[in-house]
Amino acid sequence: MYQYNEIDQTLVNERVAQFRRQTEKFLKGELTDDQFRALRLRNGLYVQTHAPMLRVAIPYGLLSSAQVRKLAHIARTYDKNYCHFTTRQNVQYNWPKLEQVPDILAELATVQMHAIQTSGNCMRNTTSDHLAGVCVDELEDPRPYCEIIRQWTTLHPEFDYLPRKFKIAVSGAAHDRAATQFHDIGVHLVKNDMGDIGFRILVGGGLGRTPIIGSVIRPFIEKKHLLSYLEAILRIYNLFGRRDNKYKARIKILVKETGLEKFTEMVEAEWQQIKDGMELSDERIEAIKGHFTLPDYAADAADDANFGQHLQDNPAFATWYKQNTAAHKMPGYRAVFLSLKAPDAPPGDTTDTQLDTVADLADQFSFGEVRVTHRQNLVFADVKQAGLFALWQQLVALNLATPNIGTATDMICCPGLDFCSLANASSIGIAKEINEALDDMDYLHDIGDVKINMSGCMNGCAHQSVGHIGILGVDKKGTEWYQLTLGGSSENEAAIGERLGPAVAKNEVTQAVATILAVYVKQRLEDESFLDMVKRVGITPFKEQVYATH
Amino acid sequence: MQLIKDKKIIDDNWQSLADDAELAAGDISVSLSRWQQDKPRLLAHNGKLGIRITPADAVADFADDLDKIALVELDFPDFADGRLFSHAWLLRSRYGYQGEIRATGHYMPDQVFYLSRVGVNAFKPAKDEQLPVELGYLNDFTVNYQVSVN
Numbered sequence: 001m002y003q004y005n006e007i008d009q010t011l012v013n014e015r016v017a018q019f020r021r022q023t024e025k026f027l028k029g030e031l032t033d034d035q036f037r038a039l040r041l042r043n044g045l046y047v048q049t050h051a052p053m054l055r056v057a058i059p060y061g062l063l064s065s066a067q068v069r070k071l072a073h074i075a076r077t078y079d080k081n082y083c084h085f086t087t088r089q090n091v092q093y094n095w096p097k098l099e100q101v102p103d104i105l106a107e108l109a110t111v112q113m114h115a116i117q118t119s120g121n122c123m124r125n126t127t128s129d130h131l132a133g134v135c136v137d138e139l140e141d142p143r144p145y146c147e148i149i150r151q152w153t154t155l156h157p158e159f160d161y162l163p164r165k166f167k168i169a170v171s172g173a174a175h176d177r178a179a180t181q182f183h184d185i186g187v188h189l190v191k192n193d194m195g196d197i198g199f200r201i202l203v204g205g206g207l208g209r210t211p212i213i214g215s216v217i218r219p220f221i222e223k224k225h226l227l228s229y230l231e232a233i234l235r236i237y238n239l240f241g242r243r244d245n246k247y248k249a250r251i252k253i254l255v256k257e258t259g260l261e262k263f264t265e266m267v268e269a270e271w272q273q274i275k276d277g278m279e280l281s282d283e284r285i286e287a288i289k290g291h292f293t294l295p296d297y298a299a300d301a302a303d304d305a306n307f308g309q310h311l312q313d314n315p316a317f318a319t320w321y322k323q324n325t326a327a328h329k330m331p332g333y334r335a336v337f338l339s340l341k342a343p344d345a346p347p348g349d350t351t352d353t354q355l356d357t358v359a360d361l362a363d364q365f366s367f368g369e370v371r372v373t374h375r376q377n378l379v380f381a382d383v384k385q386a387g388l389f390a391l392w393q394q395l396v397a398l399n400l401a402t403p404n405i406g407t408a409t410d411m412i413c414c415p416g417l418d419f420c421s422l423a424n425a426s427s428i429g430i431a432k433e434i435n436e437a438l439d440d441m442d443y444l445h446d447i448g449d450v451k452i453n454m455s456g457c458m459n460g461c462a463h464q465s466v467g468h469i470g471i472l473g474v475d476k477k478g479t480e481w482y483q484l485t486l487g488g489s490s491e492n493e494a495a496i497g498e499r500l501g502p503a504v505a506k507n508e509v510t511q512a513v514a515t516i517l518a519v520y521v522k523q524r525l526e527d528e529s530f531l532d533m534v535k536r537v538g539i540t541p542f543k544e545q546v547y548a549t550h
Numbered sequence: 551m552q553l554i555k556d557k558k559i560i561d562d563n564w565q566s567l568a569d570d571a572e573l574a575a576g577d578i579s580v581s582l583s584r585w586q587q588d589k590p591r592l593l594a595h596n597g598k599l600g601i602r603i604t605p606a607d608a609v610a611d612f613a614d615d616l617d618k619i620a621l622v623e624l625d626f627p628d629f630a631d632g633r634l635f636s637h638a639w640l641l642r643s644r645y646g647y648q649g650e651i652r653a654t655g656h657y658m659p660d661q662v663f664y665l666s667r668v669g670v671n672a673f674k675p676a677k678d679e680q681l682p683v684e685l686g687y688l689n690d691f692t693v694n695y696q697v698s699v700n
Contacts, residue, residue, distance in 0.1 A: 007693045014691045022660060035658055038630060121630070151695040157667035158639050158698060161632030238636050243605075273644065278697055 001062050001369060002147045002291040004112040011155065012109045015116055019043045020102035027099065042122060042160065044115030045101055046421075053419070054093045054101060055118040056108060060128040060146040060170070061089030061372040065359040068370050070111040072355035078104050083355075085340060085348045087412060087463060088167070089127050089372040090118055094419050116154055121162045121249075123153035123234070127169045129177045130373040133292060134335055134381045136327045140189045140197055142172035144288040145226065148280065149187075152227050159234045163241035164249035166234070167206075179374060179490035181205050181214045182466060184251045185233060192220045199226060203233060203263075204255030209458045211465040211496045212252045215260050217267060224279040225271075231278065232271035236263070295367040295382055301332025304386040316403075317392050323403040323445065325388070332385045336366070338378040338400040339410065343435040345399065346428045347413040348376035354398055365391045375412055375451075377405060408450040408517065409435045412463055416456030416473065417480070423456035425473025425480035425506070430454060433510045438517075447517055450530045453488075466490040468531050469516060470497040471509060482509045486516070486542060487534040501543050512546045519545050552681060553674040555650065557688060559681050562674065564600060564621060566654070579623050582607045585615070593618065600650075605633035609640045616647045624670065626655035635668050642669035642699040659683055663690040669699035 004012075019039070026036040040046075044055040056071070063071075071091060075083045078100055084092045096104060108114055117124055126149045133141040149168055153159075159166075169178045172189040180186030186202035199221050205214025221229050233251075240258070242248045255263050311318045325334040338358065340348050350358070358378065362370045365387045366380035373379060378400075383391060395401035404410050411434065414420065416427030431454060438444055453467030457474075464470035470485035482504055485497030504512050517530075519542050524533050534542075553562045564577045569584050573591070579600030585592065592599055600621030601612055612619075622641060624634040634653075641647040652672035653665050662673055662684050673684050 007695075010693045011691065011695070014693070018660075018690050035629070035660070038658070039660055121632075154695055155664075155691065156696055157664035157694075158635045159632065160664055161630055161635065161661075163632075235636055235639075238632055243631060243633075 001064060001143075002059070002288070008112070008151075009109075012112070012114045012116070015043075015114060015155070016102060016105045016109050019105060023099065023102050038120065038161075040101075041120035042117055043101070043105065044118035045096075045098075046119060051095045052098050052101065054096045054104060054115060055086070056091050056093070056113060056115045057118050057125045058089050058091060058113075058372050059150045060126055060132070060143055061130055061374075062143070063370045063372065064111075065362045065368040065370065067111045067113055068355050068359040068362065070107060070113065072352040072359070074104055074107060075352040075355065081353075082349050082351045084346070084415065085350070085372050085376050085378070087374050087376065087461065088118075088125050089130070089374055090125055091372070092415075094415070117160075119165075121164050121166075122160045123156060123162070123166045123168070125167075126150050126153065127167070127178055127183075127374060129171050129173055130371045130379050131177060131326060131335055131381065132172060133294075134328050134330075134333070135173050135175075136329050137174040138172050138329070139174075139191060140172045141289075141292055142170040142187075142189055143292045144285065145187065145189070145199075145223075146170050147288050147291065148226065148285070149230070152230065156234075159238055162234075162238055163243045164246065164251075166237070166251065168230070174492075176490075176492050176494075177374075179463070179466065181494040182207050182211070182463070182490050183214065185230065186214050187226075190220060196222070198222045199229075201229060201233075203267075204252040204260075206250050206252040207463050207465055208250070208460045209247060210250075210252065211460070212256065213494045213496070214252075215255065217260070217264050223285060224281070225275055226280055228275040228278045229267075229271055231274060232267045235270055236266050240266075297330045297333065297382070298384060301330065301384045301386065304332070304384075307385050307388065310389040314389075316396075317389060319441065319445070320392055320401055320403040321388065323407070324401065324405045325383075328382070330382075334383050334385065334388060336380040336383045336388070336391065337373070337405040338380065338395060339402040339404055340377050340400070341404055341410050341435075342399045342402045343409070343432070343439060346415075347411050347431050350378075354400065357394070357398055358400070361391060361394055375410060377410070403441060404444060406449050406451075407444045408447055408452055408469075408513075409438050409444060410451070411435075412451070412453040412467070414455050414461040420456060420461075422459055423473065424458075424475035425456045425482065427454045427456040427462065427471075427473060430471070430482070430506070430509050434513055437510050437514055447521065448529060450517070450520075451489075452513065463490060464488075465496050466494070467497060468534070469513060471513075474503055476503070480506045482506065484509075484512060484516075484546070486539050487531065489531060493531075498539050500539055501547055504546075515545050516542050551674075552678055553652070553672055554681055554685055554688075555652075555672040557685065559685065564598075566602060566623065577620070579621055582612060585612065589615075602654075603634075603637060605631040605637075607637070609637050609645065613645050616641070616645055616649070619649060621650045621652060622647065623652050623654050624657075624665075626653065626657040629656055629658040629661060635664065638665065638668040638670050639699060659687055660690075662687045667694065667698045667700050 202214035371379040454471040455462040466488040488497030577598040602623040
């Protein structure tokens with residue numbers, strides 16, 4: 001993974017010093033609330049319902065074991081022994097003390113981490129495929145380009161006060177696991193007719209209040225022009241994005257109101273003027289690629305006699321293997337998911353002791369690296385087949401082996417009303433209820449790939465509009481209600497979920513989800529996934545059953 | 551009154567004229583709309599000329615006049631409006647403007663480093679006592695990742 005050089009380290013150290021000064025000035029009353037708000041947000045610090053919330057950047061979801069240990073240490077020392085992984089592959093602390101945040105940032109800097117631009121109206125953490133570099137369907141590893149974009153976005157002097165937040169995702173695989181069609185900019189590695197690899201650029205996608213699927217603004221651009229093209233888009237957005245209404249300030253609205261054709265013309269005209277001045281050299285790309293070389297894979301990894309025996313002797317291991325591991329491009333290796341969706345745990349949360357052990361296990365089983373997925377789980381990307389059984393046993397002991405990856409209980413869930421000052425409704429409690437109702441693993445596996453996403457408000461942090469089943473908490477005269485949608489997807493066949501009908505009361509949500517799944521089981525064709533069935537039959541059969549008793 | 555220019559605190563000899571104010575002797579700056587309406591009279595003025603722009607103004611609208619002016623004032627109505635950062639970049643990088651670009655109004659002292667990177671070389675805080683503070687903040691970072699003006 002990427003290792004800081006002296007410039008990177010100096011930059012984060014100087015950022016810590018700057019934020020320490022800003023915090024001190026604020027506490028002395030020398031910065032207004034508005035001023036400090038803008039500055040603290042750009043360092044990941046929100047003020048939440050109970051306490052400040054600190055969001056720490058995990059660039060494209062990649063962590064070293066040393067960084068995981070530091071996250072555990074921070075949870076133990078500055079927080080209540082846990083933290084929360086987010087849909088931007090970041091990590092959040094819910095209980096830091098404002099005056100200690102500069103110290104936390106200084107601790108992070110010692111392991112090449114920071115919280116720069118994890119909130120505020122600026123360019124955010126770049127996200128990517130959690131199976132980057134190891135999956136079987138990849139054209140090229142996207143991580144070097146993520147790192148190039150990370151550096152370009154970090155402390156960009158011109159684009160730190162944008163109309164609204166700005167998110168970029170990069171994917172190099174046939175299967176889009178990074179929701180690139182729902183980002184302000186989506187970047188796909190693609191091959192053109194000449195056989196050259198470059199990028200397809202999408203613009204104007206987004207979730208939140210107005211979910212929109214991104215449009216292709218450039219079907220192909222050479223690698224050397226990546227940053228100039230991004231800069232052209234950002235300059236047009238910074239100059240022309242709406243600033244009169246925060247709900248209309250995202251680039252998706254600018255693209256929509258300007259029209260894709262005209263917007264593309266504006267970007268292309270800007271790009272023509274800057275492209276020659278900011279080309280990425282082959283040397284620079286190669287230098288960054290040098291940070292993402294293959295680990296020292298064992299040539300004989302597939303020659304393991306015990307593995308088949310373990311699968312036969314241990315049905316629970318076999319189930320976990322099938323559900324929680326993914327194919328790897330190297331024979332004899334698997335990518336292993338650590339489920340942060342145990343029935344009794346808030347989705348995406350981990351404790352300090354879990355993290356410490358995860359770090360040790362990463363060292364032992366996966367070359368000392370851990371990844372965060374945008375569905376709020378962790379991944380060991382490079383586990384040798386011979387290690388799977390021992391790793392599984394350890395993960396069971398840690399409560400990180402619930403075999404539910406990609407199933408209905410692998411829910412994306414925001415912190416909701418329990419923590420977030422924006423939320424209208426709670427989400428963690430409902431997630432727990434759904435989890436308890438779907439505790440029969442055989443049933444869960446029979447249902448298969450169903451993605452449930454639940455947000456506690458319109459801001460849609462949990463991407464409910466692209467959930468196969470989306471659940472959105474709304475406030476109706478002081479009580480919590482939940483709007484259900486069906487058929488959303490953030491993957492290749494991107495779609496925004498359709499509203500099922502009127503919102504349901506809090507105590508009816510779990511029953512509604514159970515009913516939707518029961519309709520699916522009853523009416524599906526052979527081998528038909530939930531999403532495929534919704535596409536085939538529409539929402540009516542589900543609607544009839546869910547609202548039958550009303 | 552004083553200001554920071556090219557990392558030094560110096561006296562400010564410019565007068566920023568309101569749209570309804572009479573022309574004054576010496577170096578004066580006016581809003582872009584006054585510049586556009588009153589250009590012949592302003593060009594006859596005995597003193598240096600400057601244009602004051604707000605975020606909604608477009609640099610292209612006065613780019614042809616840049617050889618006639620010695621100052622562009624970026625008048626921040628609100629520190630959160632980032633358009634003036636792009637205006638400064640455009641003035642320097644696209645139009646090759648060599649004169650003074652000055653931040654005034656409601657920018658934040660904590661923004662002077664970024665402003666200096668996009669080509670702003672003068673800063674006029676609301677209070678003179680802020681001058682040494684902002685001078686210090688210009689050195690917040692010794693490294694950077696991007697090519698910009700500086």
